[in-house]
Amino acid sequence: MTRTDQKLLLVLLLIGLLTFVWSKFYTHPQVSPSQVVIKVEGEIVKILTLQEDAPLQRFTIKGKRGQAIVETKGQKVRMLEAPCPDQICVKQGWIESSRQTIVCVPNEVVIYIDEEASVDATTG
Amino acid sequence: MKKFRLALVIISLGLVLGIGIIFFAQSQERELMREEFLMDTLVSISTYGTDTDFLQEATQKAFLEIRRIADLTNRFPLPSITAAALSDVIRINEMAGIKPVVVDEDVFKMLQLAQEYNRLTEGAFDVTIGPVMDLWGFGREKQKVPTASELQKALALVDSRKLILDQKAHSAFLNKKGMALDLGAVAKGYAVEKAAQVLEKEGVEKALINAGGNIRVLGKKEKWKPWKIGIQDPRTPSALMGILSLEDEAVVTSGDYNRTIQIAGKTYHHLLSSQTGYPVGYNISVTVVTRDAAQADLLSTALFLLEPQQALEFAAKLNKVEVVLVTADKKILCSPGLRGKIELRPGEEYSYD
Numbered sequence: 339m340t341r342t343d344q345k346l347l348l349v350l351l352l353i354g355l356l357t358f359v360w361s362k363f364y365t366h367p368q369v370s371p372s373q374v375v376i377k378v379e380g381e382i383v384k385i386l387t388l389q390e391d392a393p394l395q396r397f398t399i400k401g402k403r404g405q406a407i408v409e410t411k412g413q414k415v416r417m418l419e420a421p422c423p424d425q426i427c428v429k430q431g432w433i434e435s436s437r438q439t440i441v442c443v444p445n446e447v448v449i450y451i452d453e454e455a456s457v458d459a460t461t462g
Numbered sequence: 463m464k465k466f467r468l469a470l471v472i473i474s475l476g477l478v479l480g481i482g483i484i485f486f487a488q489s490q491e492r493e494l495m496r497e498e499f500l501m502d503t504l505v506s507i508s509t510y511g512t513d514t515d516f517l518q519e520a521t522q523k524a525f526l527e528i529r530r531i532a533d534l535t536n537r538f539p540l541p542s543i544t545a546a547a548l549s550d551v552i553r554i555n556e557m558a559g560i561k562p563v564v565v566d567e568d569v570f571k572m573l574q575l576a577q578e579y580n581r582l583t584e585g586a587f588d589v590t591i592g593p594v595m596d597l598w599g600f601g602r603e604k605q606k607v608p609t610a611s612e613l614q615k616a617l618a619l620v621d622s623r624k625l626i627l628d629q630k631a632h633s634a635f636l637n638k639k640g641m642a643l644d645l646g647a648v649a650k651g652y653a654v655e656k657a658a659q660v661l662e663k664e665g666v667e668k669a670l671i672n673a674g675g676n677i678r679v680l681g682k683k684e685k686w687k688p689w690k691i692g693i694q695d696p697r698t699p700s701a702l703m704g705i706l707s708l709e710d711e712a713v714v715t716s717g718d719y720n721r722t723i724q725i726a727g728k729t730y731h732h733l734l735s736s737q738t739g740y741p742v743g744y745n746i747s748v749t750v751v752t753r754d755a756a757q758a759d760l761l762s763t764a765l766f767l768l769e770p771q772q773a774l775e776f777a778a779k780l781n782k783v784e785v786v787l788v789t790a791d792k793k794i795l796c797s798p799g800l801r802g803k804i805e806l807r808p809g810e811e812y813s814y815d
Contacts, residue, residue, distance in 0.1 A: 345468065352476045359480055380497045423603065435700045437692060441504045441674075448497070448504060457705055458683060461675040461715040461749060462694025 374415045376408060377448040388413040388451075401445035408449060420445055496521050501532045501650050503674030509661065510668040520664035524657040524671070531653035534569050535645045537592070538601050550634075551643050555592065559639030562628060568656065570632055572648050573625065575756065579764050580622035583776070587764035588736040592642025593619045597739070598723065600732045605723040607730075613739040620736050646732070651714055651759020654678045658712075658755065671755075675720075678712040678755040695809060696747040696788055703794070704786065704806040712755035716762040717747035733766050743790055744769045750777075751784040751800070770795060788812065 404421035422444035599605035668681040794814035
């Protein structure tokens with residue numbers, strides 16, 4: 339090994355080390371675009387990736403009150419069944435944009451689509 | 463020896479760089495988002511800053527404040543004695559026609575605010591609408607369309623002038639038996655505003671509080687960028703009707719599509735007339751922008767109950783109150799102060815100037 343080789347090796351090692359340090363600080367676990375996020379009592383319990391031509395799929399979610407069934411089809415998602423008295427979440431039907439959220443207050447379940455949002459929040 | 467010196471230089475260079483990166487990373491702004499189910503809705507608080515522990519603590523205190531207001535104003539508590547004992551509203555309603563109840567300072571302030579707007583709207587906005595809400599079954603298990611005579615009876619109990627507030631004793635009294643308060647039009651906004659004050663007092667400079675569309679922002683999104691708040695299209699929930707640019711402001715929307723009940727295939731919303739007892743149909747939605755979330759919340763309901771022109775004239779008389787209103791015939795009206803702060807892009811079914 340010549341001296342230049344050694345220098346090169348050291349520099350490479352240094353770059354490796356720096357990249358490692360960098361990645362430790364900068365890669366938080368992130369939700370990538372067009373995924374469905376399901377939260378129960380404020381915690382993420384499931385993340386689903388939605389393909390445009392995906393067939394109908396069903397999932398059971400254990401909420402605070404009991405079991406709920408979530409259905410996805412293509413890039414849409416809905417609450418199919420929920421153990422809440424008002425059934426607001428079920429009646430809401432399909433959602434397909436990041437501006438929409440399905441919230442089941444009694445069961446403490448939140449379903450939303452995560453994608454680059456054009457606004458910080460929505461009133462309505 | 464030369465090799466050793468070179469290694470030393472490189473290692474110290476690496477150390478300096480590494481430490482630099484650590485400092486840089488720590489001075490980077492981060493977002494802390496927390497959600498809780500409170501006041502019959504999902505409440506989320508996003509705070510921004512470099513110190514996550516600090517943000518966490520401030521957020522916790524803000525949630526504590528919202529929970530306190532929620533407990534004080536709850537009308538339908540869970541079947542536990544402690545919850546009922548915590549609610550001033552339940553106590554006031556139980557003591558209607560019997561005796562005044564000493565209430566929390568914040569409840570007193572909410573009632574004062576409600577009474578002020580009752581006067582200003584000449585009775586259109588009324589927090590003693592409780593008996594009529596109960597008749598329809600809002601917030602209860604069973605719903606029905608009340609009969610004319612039932613409505614008449616309940617409407618006779620709706621009168622904010624019979625809500626006696628005693629500043630000295632800090633007490634509230636509904637002076638007729640059967641009267642009932644419903645703070646649904648004030649409490650959420652008030653709680654959001656109190657939470658914003660807590661965050662501010664703790665030293666948080668940038669935050670967004672969202673209690674199911676009751677929104678309050680602190681500061682700006684970025685140095686040259688205000689917060690962007692979408693207004694939902696009232697008839698197409700997946701679309702936005704417009705985008706507001708806000709800083710240090712609150713925005714609340716009241717719409718005929720929120721909190722509805724279905725009876726025999728017909729939909730009824732919860733914004734009831736204190737005159738007829740029926741849902742008011744002048745407007746589809748009213749969005750109010752002000753500095754104060756409590757005022758925004760109350761006004762969104764109060765203006766919804768007025769005819770569009772009357773609502774705009776009323777808002778114009780108030781200081782720093784801006785309105786976006788969708789009338790029953792799908793006309794979008796904006797108060798002049800919103801020029802430059804709103805970008806409208808409604809669907810084809812709407813018209814606007």
